[in-house]
Amino acid sequence: MFSRTRSAAVVAAAVLALTAACGGGGQQQGDGKTLKLWHYEGASSAMGIAWSEAIKQFEASHPGAKVVFEEKSFEQIRQSASMILNSNDAPDVMEYNKGNASAGLLSKQGLLTDISAEADKRGWSKALTPGLATTAKYDTRGVMGSGKWYGVPNYAEYVMAYYNKDLFAKYNVAVPTTIEQLETAMATFRSNGVTPLGVGGAEYPAQQIFYLLALSKADRAWVEDFQLYKSKVDFHGPQLTYAANTFADWVAKGYIDKNSAGVKAEDMGQAWEQQKYPIMISGSWWYGRMVKEATFGWGTFLFPGTKLHPGSSGNLWVVPAKAKNKQLAYDFIDITMKPEIQNLLGNSGGIPVAADTSKITDAKSKELIANFDTITKQDGIAFYPDWPAPGYYDVLVAGVQKLINGSARPDAVLDEIAKPYNDNRANVGG
Incomplete structure (x- = not known):
C-alpha cells in the first residue's frame, strides 16, 4: 500500500503480540508440514476473504500439512520486522509493505529471500504487468524497479x-x-x-x-x-x-x-x-x-x-531469509495467484491482478476494476x-x-x- 497509515480498526485487529526470540545457533530446518503465515488484513476485507479460502485450498492440496496463521497489525509488523526476521522465529511467508523504505530496506539488509527463480518458474513474473512488478523487484541499493524479485503482490x-x-x-x-x-x-x-x-x-x-x-x-x-x-x-x-x-x-x-x-x-x-x-x-x-x-x-x-x-500493486507476499519451510511458502503464494482466488478477491471488493474478469459479477466491483484497467492500459501507475x-x-x-x-x-x-x-x-x- 501506499505506505498509508492503517486505520485504528485495522491496527486493533491484531490478536497476537509479536514475539522475537533472537537466540543464538543456526537456523533450524522446517518439518515440511507446517506453514507459518502472517498477514494484517481483516477477516471481512477482500484480501482476508480470499486468503482464508487460499488457506483451505492449500491444506486440501497438501495432505497432512497445516497452516498456522497469526494475524498481526500493520504497525506490529512495520515496527518489528527487522528484529523478527533476523531471528529463528521468522514466519515462512508474510504480508509486507512495498517500496524503497520497506521491502527494499529489508532486501538490502539480507532479510528476505530472493524468489526470482520461483517467480519465473511459477509464472508470477508473467502474470504481473511491468507497473505492478516494479514494487516486487529491488536492486542492491534497495531501490525498487529492477534487480531481484523479493516479493509477489496479488492485488492492486x-x-x-x-x-x-x-x-x-x-x-x-x-x-x-x-x-x-x-x-x-x-x-x-x-x-x-x-x-x-x-x-x-x-x-x-x-x-x-x-x-x-x-x-x-x-x-x-x-x-x-x-x-x-x-x-x-x-x-x-x-x-x-x-x-x-x-x-x-x-x-x-x-x-x-x-x-x-x-x-x-x-x-x-x-x-x-x-x-x-x-x-x-x-x-x-x-x-x-x-x-x-x-x-x-x-x-x-x-x-x-x-x-x-x-x-501500485498491493502489499507483498515475502519469504523471510530465515523461513524454515520455503517450498510451502511458494506453494501458498502460488495458490493466491490462481484464478479462483483472484476472482473471489475481485467479487469481494478488491482489485485482483490475475483474475478472469468475466467471472467478476458484482456491479460495484466491476466499476472499481474497470477504472484500474483504464489506468494500467495507459501505463498510468505512478x-x-x-x-x-x-x-x-x-x-x-x-x-x-x-x-x-x-x-x-x-x-x-x-x-x-x-x-x-x-x-x-x-x-x-x-
Missing part, C-alpha cells in the same frame, strides 16, 4: 475521486473530465455554501491530492526520476510548482477547509459518509467499506486531466509520493499541512520537502 490499489451523486444532482454539477471542469464544479458547490473536498491533512489523504496535481503536469519519465532516482528532480520545476500553487489556491478559494490540516483519514472518511462533502479523493482501500456503509447514491471517477495516478525515502511520509504531511494552514508559502514548502528527498537520493547513490 489506486487513488480516485469518490463523489456523492445526490449532491451533484442537487446542485446540477456534472462529473468533471478536466481539471478546469473540476474547478468549476468546486466553485459551484462553494457558491452554495458547500465545501467541495473532504480532506485529511494530518495523514496521507492531503498529499495524494498534492501528488495528483503534480502528476497532471508530469509524464512517465518524471515519475521514474522521482520514484526510481533515474535523473535529478527539480522541486521548483513545473510539476511540483503547479501542485503547491494550485493546492494553496484551492485552500484560499474555500475548496479545501483550512481546518482540515488536523483531520485524520478516518475522520475524513466518516465525514464524507455523513454527506458533509460531495467529493473525497483517496484510495480504493475505502471502496468495500463505502459499499457497505454509504447510505446515499455515490460513484467514483478518475482524477481528471491526467493519465498518471497514485497507485506509485505514492512518500515512497522514495525513509521518513518521507512525515515530511510530506508536514509540508502539505503548511499549505492548508497558510504557515508557509508554496515555494518554501517545496524547499522543505526537497532537502530530505535529495539527502536520501545522495545516500543511496541515485
Whole structure:
C-alpha cells in the first residue's frame, strides 16, 4: 500500500503480540508440514476473504500439512520486522509493505529471500504487468524497479475521486473530465455554501491530492526520476510548482477547509459518509467499506486531466531469509495467484491482478476494476509520493499541512520537502 497509515480498526485487529526470540545457533530446518503465515488484513476485507479460502485450498492440496496463521497489525509488523526476521522465529511467508523504505530496506539488509527463480518458474513474473512488478523487484541499493524479485503482490490499489451523486444532482454539477471542469464544479458547490473536498491533512489523504496535481503536469519519465532516482528532480520545476500553487489556491478559494490540516483519514472518511462533502479523493482501500456503509447514491471517477495516478500493486507476499519451510511458502503464494482466488478477491471488493474478469459479477466491483484497467492500459501507475525515502511520509504531511494552514508559502514548502528527498537520493547513490 501506499505506505498509508492503517486505520485504528485495522491496527486493533491484531490478536497476537509479536514475539522475537533472537537466540543464538543456526537456523533450524522446517518439518515440511507446517506453514507459518502472517498477514494484517481483516477477516471481512477482500484480501482476508480470499486468503482464508487460499488457506483451505492449500491444506486440501497438501495432505497432512497445516497452516498456522497469526494475524498481526500493520504497525506490529512495520515496527518489528527487522528484529523478527533476523531471528529463528521468522514466519515462512508474510504480508509486507512495498517500496524503497520497506521491502527494499529489508532486501538490502539480507532479510528476505530472493524468489526470482520461483517467480519465473511459477509464472508470477508473467502474470504481473511491468507497473505492478516494479514494487516486487529491488536492486542492491534497495531501490525498487529492477534487480531481484523479493516479493509477489496479488492485488492492486489506486487513488480516485469518490463523489456523492445526490449532491451533484442537487446542485446540477456534472462529473468533471478536466481539471478546469473540476474547478468549476468546486466553485459551484462553494457558491452554495458547500465545501467541495473532504480532506485529511494530518495523514496521507492531503498529499495524494498534492501528488495528483503534480502528476497532471508530469509524464512517465518524471515519475521514474522521482520514484526510481533515474535523473535529478527539480522541486521548483513545473510539476511540483503547479501542485503547491494550485493546492494553496484551492485552500484560499474555500475548496479545501483550512481546518482540515488536523483531520485524520478516518475522520475524513466518516465525514464524507455523513454527506458533509460531495467529493473525497483517496484510495480504493475505502471502496468495500463505502459499499457497505454509504447510505446515499455515490460513484467514483478518475482524477481528471491526467493519465498518471497514485497507485501500485498491493502489499507483498515475502519469504523471510530465515523461513524454515520455503517450498510451502511458494506453494501458498502460488495458490493466491490462481484464478479462483483472484476472482473471489475481485467479487469481494478488491482489485485482483490475475483474475478472469468475466467471472467478476458484482456491479460495484466491476466499476472499481474497470477504472484500474483504464489506468494500467495507459501505463498510468505512478506509485505514492512518500515512497522514495525513509521518513518521507512525515515530511510530506508536514509540508502539505503548511499549505492548508497558510504557515508557509508554496515555494518554501517545496524547499522543505526537497532537502530530505535529495539527502536520501545522495545516500543511496541515485
